[in-house]
Amino acid sequence: MIKSYKKEELTGKTLTVLGPKNINELGKVICHEHLLIDFNVVFQNPPNPKELHLKDEKINLSNLGWIKKFWVSNKDNLLIDDIEISINEVNYFHKAQGNTVVDVTSIGLSRNPSALKIISQRTGVNVIMGSGHYIEKTHPDYFKTDSVHKIAEKITKDILDGVDGTGIHSGIIGEIGCDFPWSSDERKSVHAGVLAQKETGAPLLIHPGRDENAPIEIVDSIIRWGGNTSRTIMGHIERTIYSKSKLLDLANSGIYMNFDLFGHESSYYPLADSTYMPSDHQRIEIISDLIDLGFSNKILIGHDICSKHRLKKFGGHGWDHILKRIIPKMKKFGIKKRDIENILINNPREILRFA
Numbered sequence: 001m002i003k004s005y006k007k008e009e010l011t012g013k014t015l016t017v018l019g020p021k022n023i024n025e026l027g028k029v030i031c032h033e034h035l036l037i038d039f040n041v042v043f044q045n046p047p048n049p050k051e052l053h054l055k056d057e058k059i060n061l062s063n064l065g066w067i068k069k070f071w072v073s074n075k076d077n078l079l080i081d082d083i084e085i086s087i088n089e090v091n092y093f094h095k096a097q098g099n100t101v102v103d104v105t106s107i108g109l110s111r112n113p114s115a116l117k118i119i120s121q122r123t124g125v126n127v128i129m130g131s132g133h134y135i136e137k138t139h140p141d142y143f144k145t146d147s148v149h150k151i152a153e154k155i156t157k158d159i160l161d162g163v164d165g166t167g168i169h170s171g172i173i174g175e176i177g178c179d180f181p182w183s184s185d186e187r188k189s190v191h192a193g194v195l196a197q198k199e200t201g202a203p204l205l206i207h208p209g210r211d212e213n214a215p216i217e218i219v220d221s222i223i224r225w226g227g228n229t230s231r232t233i234m235g236h237i238e239r240t241i242y243s244k245s246k247l248l249d250l251a252n253s254g255i256y257m258n259f260d261l262f263g264h265e266s267s268y269y270p271l272a273d274s275t276y277m278p279s280d281h282q283r284i285e286i287i288s289d290l291i292d293l294g295f296s297n298k299i300l301i302g303h304d305i306c307s308k309h310r311l312k313k314f315g316g317h318g319w320d321h322i323l324k325r326i327i328p329k330m331k332k333f334g335i336k337k338r339d340i341e342n343i344l345i346n347n348p349r350e351i352l353r354f355a
């Protein structure tokens with residue numbers, strides 16, 4: 001049965017692909033994932049012309065070492081489209097006592113509501129599905145001509161009425177993709193997200209461009225458009241901001257900061273010359289600093305797995321990496337139990353609650 005909700009019916013609850021739930025049911029949450037995705041929008045030819053043939057090979061043991069370094073240069077690697085594989089991978093998360101996955105595969109990344117519903121039903125893990133649009137390169141044709149209000153209306157429908165007649169509802173607006181410099185259509189995209197947030201009370205999640213100034217530029221605009229930073233998540237903090245003062249500026253805006261690339265080892269980060277990918281240890285150091293500065297209640301974490309090589313089936317760390325390795329490492333590092341509970345349970349519960 002297809003059900004529509006009014007904003008008031010959702011207030012105080014969270015909205016999963018199986019319908020609204022009490023926020024106490026969320027449990028341990030990873031806050032930026034892609035259970036299924038076509039991420040070929042970031043594909044680049046192998047940097048060495050002699051290795052061009054590797055772009056079309058299926059991922060296998062003999063090319064896996066190369067793919068780990070040049071992960072955006074193999075087309076098969078950028079496609080997670082086998083529901084049975086994803087179910088197996090989510091089961092590892094569940095076995096590690098994980099309860100909820102926020103899947104921010106937004107419009108343009110091959111979002112698949114029916115498959116997400118099946119994954120949630122078969123694994124017993126809550127799945128919160130995204131809406132809104134990824135970076136301009138993936139924008140659908142209607143984006144250029146539609147007004148910001150019309151785009152906001154589509155996002156609002158995904159949440160209140162369900163996506164494209166499936167009766168399966170988005171429970172978060174994002175990831176809204178921005179490049180740097182920020183294009184005018186990407187501004188329109190974030191603006192539409194802000195308007196839909198007001199209409200629905202849903203949380204908003206941003207993918208900023210790869211520049212230290214991108215997050216705060218986006219925050220300033222969100223405020224100008226009447227959005228609520230304390231209902232918004234800024235993603236990919238660790239590959240975007242390196243200066244403590246800029247991180248502090250962002251933290252002081254009241255926004256949630258998502259360290260959502262745990263397990264992603266990419267010393268040869270191919271997506272920007274200006275930014276680099278820190279290690280898990282460095283991620284924990286930055287989080288620990290933020291906790292010391294009083295921002296324990298604004299930190300979220302995730303893996304942002306968007307390629308095969310990070311799934312266990314293909315030799316990767318999988319969706320249980322945070323629960324099995326990062327949390328113990330955080331404890332060893334001296335992060336207190338109360339702060340870990342904030343990051344994994346309490347903060348997600350606050351931000352995923354419709355307001």
Ligand SMILES: [Zn+2]
Binds near residue numbers: 032033034104175304
């Ligand atoms: Zn992502």
